[in-house]
Amino acid sequence: MAGGGTLRVDVVIVGGGAIGVCQALALDRLGYQVALIERGSPCFEPGNPERVVALNEGSRIELDRLGVWSSLEQMGTGWIRHIMVTESGAASMVHLNADEVRHQGRRVDALGYVVDMAHLLQSCYECLSVSSVHLWKESVICGLHVDQEKVDVHLSGAAPVERVQARLLIGADGTHSQIRRLAGIAPFGWDYNRFGLVASIRCEKPHEQTAFECFRSSGPLAYLPLADGRYSIVWAVRPREATQLLNMETAVFQRALMQATDARILERIGAIEQVSPLASYPLELTIARRFTKPRIALVGNAAHTIHPVAGQGMNLGLRDVMRLSAVLDSAIGHRDPGQTIVLQAYSEGRRLDVAAVSAFTEGLVDLFALRLPGAGALRSLGLRGLQRVTFLQDMLIDHAAGLIQGEAQREVFCA
Numbered sequence: 001m002a003g004g005g006t007l008r009v010d011v012v013i014v015g016g017g018a019i020g021v022c023q024a025l026a027l028d029r030l031g032y033q034v035a036l037i038e039r040g041s042p043c044f045e046p047g048n049p050e051r052v053v054a055l056n057e058g059s060r061i062e063l064d065r066l067g068v069w070s071s072l073e074q075m076g077t078g079w080i081r082h083i084m085v086t087e088s089g090a091a092s093m094v095h096l097n098a099d100e101v102r103h104q105g106r107r108v109d110a111l112g113y114v115v116d117m118a119h120l121l122q123s124c125y126e127c128l129s130v131s132s133v134h135l136w137k138e139s140v141i142c143g144l145h146v147d148q149e150k151v152d153v154h155l156s157g158a159a160p161v162e163r164v165q166a167r168l169l170i171g172a173d174g175t176h177s178q179i180r181r182l183a184g185i186a187p188f189g190w191d192y193n194r195f196g197l198v199a200s201i202r203c204e205k206p207h208e209q210t211a212f213e214c215f216r217s218s219g220p221l222a223y224l225p226l227a228d229g230r231y232s233i234v235w236a237v238r239p240r241e242a243t244q245l246l247n248m249e250t251a252v253f254q255r256a257l258m259q260a261t262d263a264r265i266l267e268r269i270g271a272i273e274q275v276s277p278l279a280s281y282p283l284e285l286t287i288a289r290r291f292t293k294p295r296i297a298l299v300g301n302a303a304h305t306i307h308p309v310a311g312q313g314m315n316l317g318l319r320d321v322m323r324l325s326a327v328l329d330s331a332i333g334h335r336d337p338g339q340t341i342v343l344q345a346y347s348e349g350r351r352l353d354v355a356a357v358s359a360f361t362e363g364l365v366d367l368f369a370l371r372l373p374g375a376g377a378l379r380s381l382g383l384r385g386l387q388r389v390t391f392l393q394d395m396l397i398d399h400a401a402g403l404i405q406g407e408a409q410r411e412v413f414c415a
């Protein structure tokens with residue numbers, strides 16, 4: 001450490017959510033000196049309701065590579081082996097099955113895994129505790145200076161130093177990223193005027209590792225299977241409906257949820273027997289116009305926050321981590337991870353994936369919100385077509401399982 005309370009590292013990461021920590025672990029493994037700054041004090045106690053994410057096979061492989069997956073698995077992960085998609089009030093539906101997926105000639109265990117965010121963070125921080133990463137919690141940035149050679153980050157809060165100097169600054173500080181703002185990167189997007197209501201529920205029948213998604217005009221309602229046999233639901237509703245649902249007695253909410261659930265799904269899950277308290281999240285689209293600036297890169301929600309309809313935000317963030325780590329791996333000989341050419345390679349490698357996933361997600365949101373004449377027929381054609389056209393189904397399954405991206409990332413790693 002230099003005098004005057006300055007620490008010099010190769011990379012400083014701001015934001016200790018799952019994406020920031022995974023990025024820190026990945027770069028530590030490559031031999032970079034890394035400092036990680038988190039403004040809060042992460043909580044490892046599962047909430048009530050649990051806040052969960054569905055991760056695809058590509059994300060599982062990456063978490064395994066970083067050493068995070070094994071303890072996460074011990075804490076319990078729900079498996080998604082089947083997915084059933086319906087549109088409320090329409091006849092069409094789609095079934096996807098893990099048995100139909102082959103990856104490099106072998107079967108995959110699951111289409112996805114449902115993990116508790118608190119468990120994911122706990123596993124990430126356990127790995128961090130045995131790494132060389134300098135971690136400072138309850139610390140914030142109060143100044144940033146960028147020149148051709150380095151970034152200077154001024155800190156306040158609990159950090160033992162006042163300043164960190166690094167060759168590269170990574171913003172992993174979520175949707176309303178301070179780093180994105182300080183870097184002068186404007187985002188685009190919109191407020192969906194919807195809230196995502198989350199609850200954990202117990203149903204009459206076993207879930208048999210099936211995730212259900214029911215498209216409704218106000219937004220989708222998803223049931224994700226948890227390790228202990230319950231489901232976590234994510235229900236996108238308009239603000240007024242959200243206020244009403246949040247203020248209902250449990251038994252009244254239970255009835256409202258059953259009414260909103262497609263009859264074919266209800267037949268599979270049976271009566272809803274127990275409901276946890278509800279949590280709500282405002283839903284928005286926020287995409288950074290650029291993912292890099294000289295000596296700065298954005299990852300995770302700081303770069304792109306999308307609608308949770310297709311459960312892809314965290315998966316997308318983990319692919320940022322993989323891509324940035326891959327390009328920094330090839331730059332390690334030069335000891336300058338902030339070179340423009342490196343950051344360009346990261347940005348170019350991520351643009352298409354982020355555009356494709358956000359367009360796919362927007363397409364789903366828009367298609368199922370359309371109330372124009374003929375829109376219902378279009379939707380059912382879409383769902384029926386998907387069920388019949390095998391190669392489209394395969395593509396959807398591969399995307400759901402993260403296998404297409406997994407391949408692309410491996411190519412990068414081999415390059």
Ligand SMILES: Cc1cc2nc3c(=O)[nH]c(=O)nc-3n(C[C@H](O)[C@H](O)[C@H](O)COP(=O)(O)OP(=O)(O)OC[C@H]3O[C@@H](n4cnc5c(N)ncnc54)[C@H](O)[C@@H]3O)c2cc1C
Nearest residue numbers: 015017019039053054173174178300301311312313314315
């Ligand atoms: C209802 C809902 C359901 C979802 N379901 C899925 C799903 O099934 N599958 C999926 O892949 N994704 C899902 N997502 C998306 C996923 O949760 C996010 O993409 C992911 O959590 C983003 O992680 P992150 O680390 O980038 O950001 P965050 O989790 O927001 O972490 C940012 C971190 O930065 C810290 N921070 C913020 N500002 C500063 C600062 N100035 N200085 C220092 N630290 C700072 C914060 O304290 C936090 O720890 C869902 C989202 C919602 C809302």
